[in-house]
Amino acid sequence: xxxxxxxxxxxxxxxxxxLNKLQQDKAHLYEMINxxxxxxxxxxxxxxLLAFLLHPEYRMEIFENNIEGLYTQLSEWICWYYYAWFQTxxxxxxxxxxxxxxxxxxxxxxxTNQFAxxxxxxxxxxxxxxKELSK
Numbered sequence: 785x786x787x788x789x790x791x792x793x794x795x796x797x798x799x800x801x802x803l804n805k806l807q808q809d810k811a812h813l814y815e816m817i818n819x820x821x822x823x824x825x826x827x828x829x830x831x832x833l834l835a836f837l838l839h840p841e842y843r844m845e846i847f848e849n850n851i852e853g854l855y856t857q858l859s860e861w862i863c864w865y866y867y868a869w870f871q872t873x874x875x876x877x878x879x880x881x882x883x884x885x886x887x888x889x890x891x892x893x894x895x896t897n898q899f900a901x902x903x904x905x906x907x908x909x910x911x912x913x914x915k916e917l918s919k
Contacts, residue, residue: 798823830861840896840906844885855885870919880917890914
């Protein structure tokens with residue numbers, strides 16, 4: 785619990801600094817853009833996109849549908865991270881991801897709604913039926 789709060793705080797502190805800067809009379813737009821660009825470059829962007837992809841409420845809905853090949857590229861990244869973290873090739877990861885994307889059993893909308901915004905509880909619950917995706 786506390787480690788999650790600390791992680792959240794470390795993610796939010798830069799935004800607080802940006803908001804404080806914006807609230808000053810002498811804040812300039814170009815300064816804010818530079819700060820946001822610097823922060824964006826410091827993130828591991830594919831990982832950030834995968835976090836949105838695997839969020840039960842957002843899924844792919846946050847991305848524009850007209851970006852050709854986006855889902856395929858994100859699928860490649862998820863396989864890459866799986867191998868990098870667990871040192872083993874995934875065997876069912878993509879089929880589990882496809883069920884998640886299509887909201888097929890066990891990832892039905894009805895079941896998803898029961899978790900409200902408890903993302904860790906959501907993936908813990910599905911750890912038996914989606915062993916690789918919930919890892």
